[in-house]
Amino acid sequence: MKNKLLWMLFSLLGFASACSDDDEQEQNGNLCMYGCPSVTFSVKGTVTDEAGRPIPGIRVGIKNGYPTEFTDDKGAFAFTKSTLSTIPEPAVLQFTDVDGAGNGLYDPKEVEVRFMQNPDVAPDGWYRGDFTAEEIAVEMKASENPEK
Structure with a gap:
């Protein structure tokens, strides 16, 4: 004792x-300080087909288990994530058609994005800061294999 x-x-x-x-x-x-460092990152953009029409219902996420969102009726998506780990550099966004043939079938696509620190939000202690990626525009190709 x-x-x-x-x-x-x-x-x-x-x-x-x-x-x-x-x-x-x-x-x-x-x-x-005790605890875990954290960081916030955000990204937004639009998804269109080869003719420039917006594609709703496309799942958008960052590879390796980060959040997923879906494009809206205008093909737009946006998400912000606070995490205890660092942001992947470069991050790979995955675009996947998961809603079936209702609005066409599209091949999956991956796009690399780089995050830049937001100069208006200063890091403070364990908070490593706010990072954003430039707004992106993604064009998805119609699937040639409708069984996907």
Whole structure:
């Protein structure tokens, strides 16, 4: 029991001595925070067919489990994601026709996007900042294989 109390005391002392409220340390990159860093990123754009007509119902997502959205009646999509990890660089957007033949069938498409830090939103502590990609326009090709 005595050993457990000593180890707990040493652990608490270690946490307490690892941090300082000194502004100079914070300016040198030695931040005193616990938790996970976070970042916000957003992207928007439109999806059209080869004739320039908007395609509703296309699933849009970032590869590797990031959020998915669907294009609206005007072929537009937009999403913002706050995450505890870093943004993929470059990010790969996946466009997939999942609503069936109602508005035509389209081959899947992948597009790389790069995120830039929003200069109007400064990082603060664990918040790494706000990143946006340029608005994109994606043209999807009609599927030649209707069984997809």
